[in-house]
């Protein structure tokens with residue numbers, strides 16, 4: 001299947017979502033397609049479009065970032081992502097000769113005050 005087919009399907013799925021008269025099961029299929037295929041955001045994506053992963057994140061999330069719209073599926077995902085991003089930032093600071101942040105990994109989402117993907121405050 002070529003790229004053109006994929007682009008065509010994405011266009012079709014968005015059209016279905018934008019069409020409120022379309023059959024509910026067709027709209028649901030369109031949503032599921034857009035959750036599995038990278039695409040540009042559109043008004044049809046509502047608040048489901050994640051700007052980090054470029055897909056629509058449909059599931060019930062532990063937390064959704066208001067800025068990048070990434071949906072953290074679980075508290076664990078948020079904690080692990082935060083620790084990985086901060087550890088990486090610390091290593092990069094050291095590699096650039098800057099003072100290390102001396103980041104200590106957290107084990108509780110209550111200790112996380114911003115989205116590790118976009119640094120926007122929660």
Ligand SMILES: [Zn+2]
Pocket residue numbers: 034039040041042045048049050054055056
């Ligand atoms: Zn989208």
Ligand SMILES: [Zn+2]
Pocket residue numbers: 065066067068069070115116117118119120
């Ligand atoms: Zn974010």
Ligand SMILES: [Zn+2]
Pocket residue numbers: 050051052053054057069070071
């Ligand atoms: Zn995401």
